[in-house]
Amino acid sequence: MGRSRTNSGPAEDLLIELDRDASVPLHRQIEGSIRSGIRAGRLRAGASLPPSRTLAAGLGVSRGVVVEAYQQLVAEGYITSRPGGYTQVAASMPPAGAGVGAATPATRPAVGAAGTGAGFRVDFGYGRTDVSQFPRAAWLRSVRAVLAGTPNDRFAYLDGRGVPELREALCDYLNRVRGTAAAPDDVVICSGYGQGVSLLIQVLARRGARRIAVEDPSSKDDAWVVAAAAGLDVVGIPVGPDGVQVGALNRADADAIVLTPSHQWPTGGVLSAGARAEVIRWAKRRGAIVIEDDYDAEYRYDRAPVGAMQGLAPEHVVYCGTASKTLAPGLRLGWLVVPPHLVADVAAAKLLADRGSPVIDQLTFADFLARGEFDRHLRRMRPIYRRRRDALLHALRTHLPDLEPAGIAAGQHVVAWLPPGLDEAAVVAAAARHGLGIHGVGPYRINAAEPGGLIFGYAILGESAIAEGVALLAAAVKEVREA
Ligand SMILES: Cc1ncc(COP(=O)(O)O)c(C=O)c1O
Numbered sequence: 001m002g003r004s005r006t007n008s009g010p011a012e013d014l015l016i017e018l019d020r021d022a023s024v025p026l027h028r029q030i031e032g033s034i035r036s037g038i039r040a041g042r043l044r045a046g047a048s049l050p051p052s053r054t055l056a057a058g059l060g061v062s063r064g065v066v067v068e069a070y071q072q073l074v075a076e077g078y079i080t081s082r083p084g085g086y087t088q089v090a091a092s093m094p095p096a097g098a099g100v101g102a103a104t105p106a107t108r109p110a111v112g113a114a115g116t117g118a119g120f121r122v123d124f125g126y127g128r129t130d131v132s133q134f135p136r137a138a139w140l141r142s143v144r145a146v147l148a149g150t151p152n153d154r155f156a157y158l159d160g161r162g163v164p165e166l167r168e169a170l171c172d173y174l175n176r177v178r179g180t181a182a183a184p185d186d187v188v189i190c191s192g193y194g195q196g197v198s199l200l201i202q203v204l205a206r207r208g209a210r211r212i213a214v215e216d217p218s219s220k221d222d223a224w225v226v227a228a229a230a231g232l233d234v235v236g237i238p239v240g241p242d243g244v245q246v247g248a249l250n251r252a253d254a255d256a257i258v259l260t261p262s263h264q265w266p267t268g269g270v271l272s273a274g275a276r277a278e279v280i281r282w283a284k285r286r287g288a289i290v291i292e293d294d295y296d297a298e299y300r301y302d303r304a305p306v307g308a309m310q311g312l313a314p315e316h317v318v319y320c321g322t323a324s325k326t327l328a329p330g331l332r333l334g335w336l337v338v339p340p341h342l343v344a345d346v347a348a349a350k351l352l353a354d355r356g357s358p359v360i361d362q363l364t365f366a367d368f369l370a371r372g373e374f375d376r377h378l379r380r381m382r383p384i385y386r387r388r389r390d391a392l393l394h395a396l397r398t399h400l401p402d403l404e405p406a407g408i409a410a411g412q413h414v415v416a417w418l419p420p421g422l423d424e425a426a427v428v429a430a431a432a433r434h435g436l437g438i439h440g441v442g443p444y445r446i447n448a449a450e451p452g453g454l455i456f457g458y459a460i461l462g463e464s465a466i467a468e469g470v471a472l473l474a475a476a477v478k479e480v481r482e483a
Helices: 026-039 052-059 063-076 136-149 164-177 192-206 223-229 246-250 273-286 340-354 359-370 373-399 424-433 463-482
Strands: 079-082 086-089 187-190 211-216 233-240 256-259 289-293 317-322 334-337 404-406 413-417 453-457
Touching (some): 136 359, 164 359, 187 340, 192 223, 192 334, 424 453
Parallel strands (some): 211 256
8 A cells, every 4th residue: 555645635546455365354454454554654644545436446346345444444543534425544543552453653764864863952963954944935936937838848758967957057057156167968967965976986886996985074874875885995084174184095095085175074174275186186196086075065154265176177076066955955956067978877877766856846946046046045045044153153152162163164064173081972962961962073983083073053043042052062061071
């Protein structure tokens, strides 16, 4: 059983597999199937079920069989039935144990969601953009324009690189704002950075890559997992205040490196011009690839802009961009600018993965960019995030002056280094006891254990919540010190 709808009319179909040879009567099989669908969360509260006559016709049973199953489920509290034969999944689920074979409800955590967990008074979990600010009206204008103006044949299967309109609009934007040297033919639209880096690593592995370098510390959600799954060695290159240490890269015997040069994740450093040039010399010498994760460069508050590395060496750098920080992670829109010799393979991998990203979303984003709405949205958001960052820095200065904030000039998170002697894991655990969710840097390290640090995602928190969170943290730190 799988499909259900939550629209206002009755649903028309419901997948139920009946075993006509089984000794279990058909009405019990229908009942059991719907019950377990509800308990597993496949049929959500309020979802409409087909009228008994429709379901009976679809299943090839008499209507009485379906009526009997529905009546039993109404009696158990799983579904409700209104006059006129309108049947819905009940708003709340009966306690476990009601009915036959009741299972534990499946609450599915969002994959990749980076909050620290439910139930905290304040949560500094990183990786969350303020989706309440999503520019709905402007997006809707673009959706309307696309639906009204796009010929039918454009809704057919896609080129693996994505729609030309979006590739062109992105090149205009990236070359203008990020200093890339991008051509529409070399752009591949993907479902966020997560899919982009996965496609790339698979292509590099097929072309003979054996070892991938990643920053140490760095995010463990994407490149690490995919590279290990593709059978590649993963080697960590230490990160200093100015980004990755190139000397260690030179010794690493790697075929590619994943970098966050504009705002190292999580430490916030910017890779210096000298280090960028050295990384590119390394890539040219080895025939290696630099995977540039430019995840939050649009948010820059009080430092000069730093262009993308791709603009320095388009043959050796894959630029990865995403709408997850600027618009919403749920859009699953990302883009790669790929060296020409890899484009065909990456586009083929994209087609193999999912036949291409949804065309209406791509055309909508292209229209949104072309109308200047993306720039307008960023202009509106920068001061909002800047005020939140300022509130965080002010609260840290006031309550925890011996923590040392880093990488503050850009992005949507700040790292604060802990003074020697203050144990990171103990602070994170004490913070949780005080109602504060926060991640330490330690879990993102490969080799070095020091220094301890905390990652403050501030993007979705109002200024008063930020102040409250830091006050909770100060109480937690005091407790750890006294212990
Ligand atoms: C370092 C880094 N890169 C990229 C992303 C964006 O990933 P995606 O585009 O798959 O949502 C994130 C999200 O938090 C991130 O932390």
